[in-house]
Amino acid sequence: MPTGRQTVERRQLGLTLRRLRREAGLSQQEAARAINRHYTRISHLESAKASLSIDELGLLLDRYGVSDADRETVLALGAVARKRQRGKGYTDQLPKSFERLADLQADAAAIGFYDTGIVPGLAQSQDYIVALMRAADGIWWEASEDEIERRVAFRLQQQRRVLEAEEPKQIDFVLTESALEEVVGSPEIMRGQLLHLLQLGERPSVSVRVLSRAATSKPLLGGGLITLDFAGNAPRMTCTTSHGPCTYHDQELETAPMLRAWESVRELALDSESARALLIEKLKELK
Structure with a gap:
């Protein structure tokens, strides 16, 4: 089920994962199999309506074939996106x-x-x-x-x-x-x-x-x-x-x-x- 509001961090994570999935040539259903989820979970994730655990995010990045450097950045973004406490603004200081x-x-x-x-x-x-x-x-x-x-x-x-x-x-x-x-x-x-x-x-x-x-x-x-x-x-x-x-x-x-x-x-x-x-x-x- 979708959880939480669509924060900047969630949208950044969702759009990044959508781009990586498309670059890997995978459908949402194929991506969902990597984490044993229904394809709607990927849809909700990419539209910033849901999040994943760090372990699930790691499995997804494995399936997408993401390099070590980019993987570290996406995992860090995933950790930020899961935070419930928000400051007044979000400064994106991660690479790229x-x-x-x-x-x-x-x-x-x-x-x-x-x-x-x-x-x-x-x-x-x-x-x-x-x-x-x-x-x-x-x-x-x-x-x-x-x-x-x-x-x-x-x-x-x-x-x-x-x-x-x-x-x-x-x-x-x-x-x-x-x-x-x-x-x-x-x-x-x-x-x-x-x-x-x-x-x-x-x-x-x-x-x-x-x-x-x-x-x-x-x-x-x-x-x-x-x-x-x-x-x-x-x-x-x-x-x-x-x-x-x-x-x-x-x-x-x-x-x-x-x-x-x-x-x-x-x-x-x-x-x-x-x-x-x-x-x-x-x-x-x-x-």
Whole structure:
């Protein structure tokens, strides 16, 4: 039987296990046999409505052929997901936290992105991504050309996963005007990025807005925010971003003011047509 509420940790665990099962080429019924459970248990587990003991989780990972390093991370996530006591927010400090954020984005029906001074990841052009990864190489991870390539490939794959989903997601980007002026890589790369934003804004389910320098009220100044709406299948979540791991919030006491702040910057930002005109103006300035 399903037990407990759908916390961030449970959703992360469920989505991770669903991805691993699919990568192993197994059905839910085949996975359930590994732990002597009915297939509905796997369904409830993957939808964050149930949990497993650590021993059962270990058997499932054996069946999925999960490597030692990834196995340790999933088991640690399983232990966190089983905890009943919750703090105000959950900071994902386990390895490959970006993969679990990617799973949540792929599962959401609507996503909102706000950031200060940088173009949000799902709206970045390939050259912009490469420039960002090269700037971070040797700082946020050990210098490695392979790691740069892996991170660039992952972000591009995630863009396809979200922007080209079978059921289109409603995606709203709110950028600060400073993000359009901050040169990342080179002026040529920025020209390509501005063109990329113009193309994104032409998609029917994507909105690109810009918070102008002239706006005097900026409730999210200095921070980034991602909102995740699962169309009633789970509580709405927010994720506050920085240079470190994401901190997730899924309790209304915390998410309500964050969602109000998101709606506020969205309303304060230039609408899509005005933002498009500003993007074209910035593009001309780079020539």
